[in-house]
Amino acid sequence: MASESESNTSSLRSSKISQDNSAKKLNRRSWNYFSVKCKNGCSYYGNPSWDGYCSQCYKIQKAKSLPDTKYPITNKKDESNHINNSIKAETIPNKNRSFSLINKLEKASGLSLDGKRSMTTSKAVKKNTPEHNNSVATEAIAASRRLQEFLRSNICDSSVFTEKLLERFEGLRDTSLMMDKIEKFLTVSLYKYLYNQKDSEDQIKNDLIKERIESFQWITLRHLELEVTLDNVEVATLLSKAIQEISRMHSSLAPEDKLSCNTKCCRTVISMLQVCSATSVNADVFLPALIYVLIKANPINLQSDIQYIMRFTNALRLNSGEAGYYFTNLCCAVAFIDNLQADQLSMTTEEFERYMIGIGSDDEDVTSPEVERIKNDVGIMTDLIERQKSLRKEYLKLEKQLLLFQSNTLKKVKKLPRDYKT
Numbered sequence: 001m002a003s004e005s006e007s008n009t010s011s012l013r014s015s016k017i018s019q020d021n022s023a024k025k026l027n028r029r030s031w032n033y034f035s036v037k038c039k040n041g042c043s044y045y046g047n048p049s050w051d052g053y054c055s056q057c058y059k060i061q062k063a064k065s066l067p068d069t070k071y072p073i074t075n076k077k078d079e080s081n082h083i084n085n086s087i088k089a090e091t092i093p094n095k096n097r098s099f100s101l102i103n104k105l106e107k108a109s110g111l112s113l114d115g116k117r118s119m120t121t122s123k124a125v126k127k128n129t130p131e132h133n134n135s136v137a138t139e140a141i142a143a144s145r146r147l148q149e150f151l152r153s154n155i156c157d158s159s160v161f162t163e164k165l166l167e168r169f170e171g172l173r174d175t176s177l178m179m180d181k182i183e184k185f186l187t188v189s190l191y192k193y194l195y196n197q198k199d200s201e202d203q204i205k206n207d208l209i210k211e212r213i214e215s216f217q218w219i220t221l222r223h224l225e226l227e228v229t230l231d232n233v234e235v236a237t238l239l240s241k242a243i244q245e246i247s248r249m250h251s252s253l254a255p256e257d258k259l260s261c262n263t264k265c266c267r268t269v270i271s272m273l274q275v276c277s278a279t280s281v282n283a284d285v286f287l288p289a290l291i292y293v294l295i296k297a298n299p300i301n302l303q304s305d306i307q308y309i310m311r312f313t314n315a316l317r318l319n320s321g322e323a324g325y326y327f328t329n330l331c332c333a334v335a336f337i338d339n340l341q342a343d344q345l346s347m348t349t350e351e352f353e354r355y356m357i358g359i360g361s362d363d364e365d366v367t368s369p370e371v372e373r374i375k376n377d378v379g380i381m382t383d384l385i386e387r388q389k390s391l392r393k394e395y396l397k398l399e400k401q402l403l404l405f406q407s408n409t410l411k412k413v414k415k416l417p418r419d420y421k422t
Ligand SMILES: [Zn+2]
Pocket: 038, 039, 040, 041, 042, 043, 044, 053, 054, 055, 056, 057, 058
């Protein structure tokens, strides 16, 4: 899948590079502002939440400003290693990943799969973290047990075999697949602890973004300089599908599945743009189209979903590959909406303010897919009501005929003995 998806986006990504040069000419200052690449010059994707760096360079920058704290990469050697590795990862995204399965698991869950070692690890967790993390650790132990149960019941009855198999994971050539499965298992098992804590900063930001997107519902395709014709049924259907895909993100549990919703949404956006454009789709229209989809979808818990993905998915998945590219674009779209001002829509401040208080008018969205869908549904309902009416008419007619047939038959039966006598 990775190689196919790589080729799907490679043209789009290369056109992003060409767009960076031609953006001034096209007067798309706002799109030019966002670069999908890490601003440190490594070949990974950057992210507005990481100040435009990739996860690795962000850690390096943080380490420079906050020595001896939670970001351990501090020296020049680590930095140059990362740049070199990122170049390798760009060309061979899914190979040569040096995961230590047990270490990663211990990091993610605060315990180890090995009973003896988990004792010392859980002590460390209790000593170093706030109280609520103890319940996370308990839940993680339960998740670990369920994982071992699963392996035992699905692979072999012998626990010795399972233990050996777990030890062997480290030596497997493609440990990334196994890591993906375990990441999914742990994040789904611990979802209620990891995702969207009540009264958290994310929760507050969720409401702010939702409210802000709601206030931008007046934004049309024209404002985003998009030549998308919603009169075309295929285009309207694809737009509607993209909205559905991104709206589905909050109901997925694993970070990988949430990412996948975004990837599907972005692929649909590209398909939609391909229908509209005779020439190839470039990043110059992709980002505004994604912004439009995001505004129309206004997904719930958007900030929580983005942060959850950034915190708990394998960093390589965000730094490179198709899903990483689309995720960076999603974050750029959110950052754009978050900082949206009049000049980014080529408007005067007065005009912008008028729209914000609901005085501005634009009839374009009358043909939005939602309105079209409702119109279509009303049409189907009217048709169904008509058909039901005519069916009832037929039914009453048939009932009348049956009653007539019944009474005629009864009459004939009553007459029969008399006829028989004569
Ligand atoms: Zn970087």
